[in-house]
Amino acid sequence: LNVTTLSVPEQPSAIIGSTTVCSGSGEILSYVSHPINGVVIDTGLAMVSYYWEVPVGWTIVSGQGTDSITVTAGTVGGTISLTHSNGCGNGMAQTLNMSTLSVPEQPSAIIGSTTVCSGTTGLSYSVTNISGGTYNWSAPNGWSISAGQNSNTITVTAGTVGGTISVTPSNGCGNGTPQTLNVTTLSVPEQPSAIIG
Secondary structure (H helix, E strand, C coil): CCCCCCCCCCCCCCCECCCEEECCCCCEEEEECCCCCCCCCCCCCCCCEEEEECCCCCEEEECCCCCEEEEECCCCCEEEEEEEEECCEECCCEEEEEEEECCCCCCCCCECCCEEECCCCCEEEECCCCCCCEEEEECCCCCEEEECCECCEEEEECCCCCEEEEEEEEECCEECCCEEEEEEEECCCCCCCCCCC
């Protein structure tokens, strides 16, 4: 009588797939772990099954019980795990840590002069920098942004009239709430009236 001994399956290979998703986006994502190596002996005990777990609030759309799943992302991160099992028990799980991103928060108050002389060059306006995003600035009609677009600090040349300076933060998940600053321009005084005397 030939006797074969079995062990619990090996740990699955690394899980391949996105590790960062947009919070609440409902993105459809795919994850795969390549099948374990070796010949599967054709007995009930040796058949290897696959069991996936996903973070709270995520949903497995398809693929449970196979080496590849499709999921719908939730609002918070967590861990995706895959465990191989056979008739002898469960092997060591393979895991993949997931994180979620949200659109950026509204920038801090814009720092810069609110009353300037028309035509002034080299004016600076800034907000507190937050990593992982970009800043889209706009200036009043007739003003020009000479440096810093997409960063947290811009350099501008004032036009002849005032208006609103605005900055909108964005990242891969979309645009956040803009921050604004009203600015006024001054010109040199008009020529005095005729001198009476």
